Structure formats: structure tokens, C-alpha cells
Amino acid sequence: MTAQVTVLYFAKSAELSGLKEEELVAVPTPISSQDLWSLLLQRHPRLCVLQHQVVLAVRQQYVAIGDELVALGDGDEVAVVPPLSGG
Amino acid sequence: MVEPRRDVLKLCHDWLSVQEVVDAVSSASCGATSLFIGTTREDVLNGRKVIGLEYEAYEPMAQSEFRKLCDVIRERWPSVTHVCVHHRLGWVKVGEASVVMAISSPHRHDGQQAMQQAVEQLKARLPVWKKEVYDSQEASWKENAECPWASNHKQ
Numbered sequence: 001m002t003a004q005v006t007v008l009y010f011a012k013s014a015e016l017s018g019l020k021e022e023e024l025v026a027v028p029t030p031i032s033s034q035d036l037w038s039l040l041l042q043r044h045p046r047l048c049v050l051q052h053q054v055v056l057a058v059r060q061q062y063v064a065i066g067d068e069l070v071a072l073g074d075g076d077e078v079a080v081v082p083p084l085s086g087g
Numbered sequence: 088m089v090e091p092r093r094d095v096l097k098l099c100h101d102w103l104s105v106q107e108v109v110d111a112v113s114s115a116s117c118g119a120t121s122l123f124i125g126t127t128r129e130d131v132l133n134g135r136k137v138i139g140l141e142y143e144a145y146e147p148m149a150q151s152e153f154r155k156l157c158d159v160i161r162e163r164w165p166s167v168t169h170v171c172v173h174h175r176l177g178w179v180k181v182g183e184a185s186v187v188m189a190i191s192s193p194h195r196h197d198g199q200q201a202m203q204q205a206v207e208q209l210k211a212r213l214p215v216w217k218k219e220v221y222d223s224q225e226a227s228w229k230e231n232a233e234c235p236w237a238s239n240h241k242q
Contacts, residue, residue, distance in 0.1 A: 010145055011216035012228045055236050057214065060148040064236070079145055079214070083230035083237035086144070086174065086215025087125050087186050087206060 002026040003072040007040065013054070013080040017044040029072040033063045036070065040080065047080070055081045090114060093169040094157040098144055100177040108187040112169035117191035121198035123206050125186040127179050135221035139180045145214035149174075156208045160190075163204070164197040170205070174215060185217070207233055 004025045009017050017040075027039065033056055041047050047054075056063045057079040058070050072078070095111055109120055130137045157170050168191045179185050188205060192198035211233035220226045230237035 008145065010214070011143060011218070053230075053236055053238050057145070057148055060145075060151050062212075079148070081145075081214060081236075082216065082228065084210070084212070084214060084234040085217045085229040085231050086142075086149075086213040087210045087231070 001029050003029045003076065004074050005072055005076045005078050008077060008079040010079060010081065012082045013047060013050060016046040016049055017080075019044075024078075027072055030069040031072065032067050032069055033058075033065050034067060036078065037065045050080075050082055053083055057081050090116065090168075092161070092167075093171070094154065095169075095171045096150055096153040097171075097173045098146055098149060098176050099173065100175070103173050103175060103184045103187050105184070105187050108171050108173050108189045111171035112189045112191040114168050114191050117168050117193055119192050119195035119198045121190045121192070121195070121202040123186075123188040123202055124184050126184050127181050129181040130219070132219070132221070135223045135225065137181060137219050138222050139178055139220050140185060141178055141218040141220060141226070142174070142176045142185065143216055144174070144176055148214045152212050152214060153209075156205065156212060159208065160201050160205055164192070164201040166192050166194070166197045167201050168192055172205075172209070174213075211235065 005027055008021045009019050014020055127140050161167055170190050172188045174186045190198045190202050210231040218226045218228050232239045232241045
């Protein structure tokens with residue numbers, strides 16, 4: 001199964017990818033967060049700067065990069081989340 | 088009669104009014120208002136002076152994470168009555184407030200404890216980022232030590 005998702009880039013990840021958002025079509029689902037991150041790295045190799053200091057947010061829930069499987073549906077938002085610095 | 092509890096997070100590009108945040112949590116049942124103001128500091132890093140901060144946010148998720156933060160606070164300190172946070176987005180000059188947080192409670196102990204935890208949780212979980220801009224025209228994205236995936240995370 002595949003899904004079409006919107007990927008949002010914030011802060012440093014937006015600078016590294018050169019994008020604020022993009023549509024990804026035919027993303028396999030379910031997919032591990034590691035594989036999803038690798039997919040983004042393939043598209044934007046400069047994101048590797050964030051390796052080990054990044055998580056994703058799928059449907060506004062934080063997901064650590066790892067073996068955890070996420071189920072994606074059409075229209076879902078996936079955000080690239082560099083270390084936070086609010087407040 | 089218990090008045091409905093209010094949790095408000097406002098993200099805005101304008102200068103913050105401390106009075107507005109304090110007024111937002113006022114209640115006849117509350118004898119204590121606890122307040123935190125985070126102000127942009129004139130820091131110096133490697134001989135470069137900070138002239139301001141640039142903030143951005145994943146706004147819908149900031150709202151949902153804020154609600155989770157308030158649930159955690161209220162579970163631990165049920166007497167907390169209202170919570171209000173105003174956070175700047177965009178450019179914040181040195182000396183200006185980036186965030187104002189107010190919590191009202193009947194008595195001060197719970198409010199002050201809850202405020203400490205609220206600031207900690209906000210820094211650890213709210214999807215907001217700030218970039219320090221220096222007088223050398225360089226900039227760098229900051230990382231909160233409270234954030235579990237930051238390189239400087241304190242366990």
C-alpha cells in the first residue's frame with residue numbers, strides 16, 4: 001500500500017532542504033520511521049547534518065527515528081523536527 | 088460553583104503585553120498568579136553579539152502539544168485554574184519578551200510549582216524554534232537542553 005503525504009520542513013531542515021513543504025506520492029505504508037527518514041535523505045542529502053538530532057511528527061505526534069512502524073494515509077502531514085528551542 | 092478552566096496559547100508576531108496575559112488568567116477564586124517572562128538576552132558568542140532572535144513554529148501542533156502540557160499540569164496540580172501563554176513568532180529584538188506565561192491558582196504553592204514544570208515542558212515539547220542572529224550577520228539555530236533529541240540534552 002502507498003499513501004500521498006505532505007512533508008513539512010522547519011527551522012534548520014527547511015534551510016538544508018530549501019523547502020518549507022512538499023508533496024510525496026506513493027510513500028510505502030506502513031513504513032518504519034527510519035525508512036521514512038532515509039527516503040527524505042535521498043531526496044535532500046544535506047539533511048544528513050541533522051542525523052541523530054531529529055525526530056519526525058506524523059499527524060502531529062512525535063515519532064523517534066527507529067524501527068517503529070507508522071501507518072500513513074493520504075493527506076497526512078509528516079514534519080521534520082530539528083531540536084526544539086521554544087520559550 | 089467551579090468556573091470552566093481556561094488554557095490559552097497565543098502565537099503572534101506583535102510585541103507581548105504582560106498585563107494581557109495576567110488578565111487572561113484572573114479569577115475571583117484565585118489568590119495567586121504565577122508569572123514567567125522569557126526575554127531575549129544580549130548574549131555574546133565567540134565575540135559576536137546577539138542582536139535578536141527569529142522564531143518559527145509548527146502552529147497547529149504547538150496548539151495540540153500545549154493542550155497535552157496543560158493536561159499534565161492539571162493532573163499533577165488540580166487546583167490550577169487558568170493557564171495562558173503568549174509566544175512571539177518572527178523577529179524579537181534583544182530586550183523584548185519572547186514568551187509570557189501566567190498560571191492562576193487559589194494558593195501560591197501549586198501555581199509556582201506548576202509554572203516551573205510548565206516552562207520545562209514548553210521547552211522540551213513545544214514545536215517552536217529560534218535562530219540567534221548576530222551583529223556579524225551570521226545566525227545559528229538554538230537547541231533547548233530540555234529537548235530529548237538536542238545534542239546538548241541534559242538527562
